[in-house]
Amino acid sequence: MPIMVKRVYERAIPSDGVRVLVDRLWPRGLSKERASVRAWLRELAPSDGLRKWIHARPEAWPTFRKRYLKELTRPEAAGALEQLYRLAGKHRRMTLLYASRNEKHNNAVVLKQLLEGLRKPPTGTGPGAMKGMRTPRAAKRPQ
Secondary structure, eight states: OOEEEEETTSOOOGGGOEEEEOOSSOOTTOOHHHHTOSEEOGGGSOOHHHHHHHHHOGGGHHHHHHHHHHHTTSHHHHHHHHHHHHHHHHOSOEEEEEOOSOSSSSHHHHHHHHHTTSSOOTTTOSGGGGTTSOOOOOOOOOO
16 A cells, blocks of 8 residues: 655645544644545654654654654554554555654654554564464474
């Protein structure tokens, strides 16, 4: 499924598919009709502290990404992330909307990477999660 990232202030077009706003605050000066947002998942936005931190240190993008992924493990964010995955599964196209002026470094970019499978989801699905699972036994070789 194609996932796009777009500033919420850009005009909605049919090829956007389902439009999902992933900012904590509603964008200034933008009406709900003009935004054409299907879902507003504000719990997926970075905390206010983290948002201010990255604005002051744009060169620290890798650290921001790491901290933001950690924030996505909070219960309120986990529910919204699950909702985002459900929306992605129901629609052929999705556009993640953000208000930041930085088009390359914002939380929507990280969420897009998660949806596309380029980053591990923050749910503990890595190798450590496999500990309690049974592994299939190797077939016996004829002697």
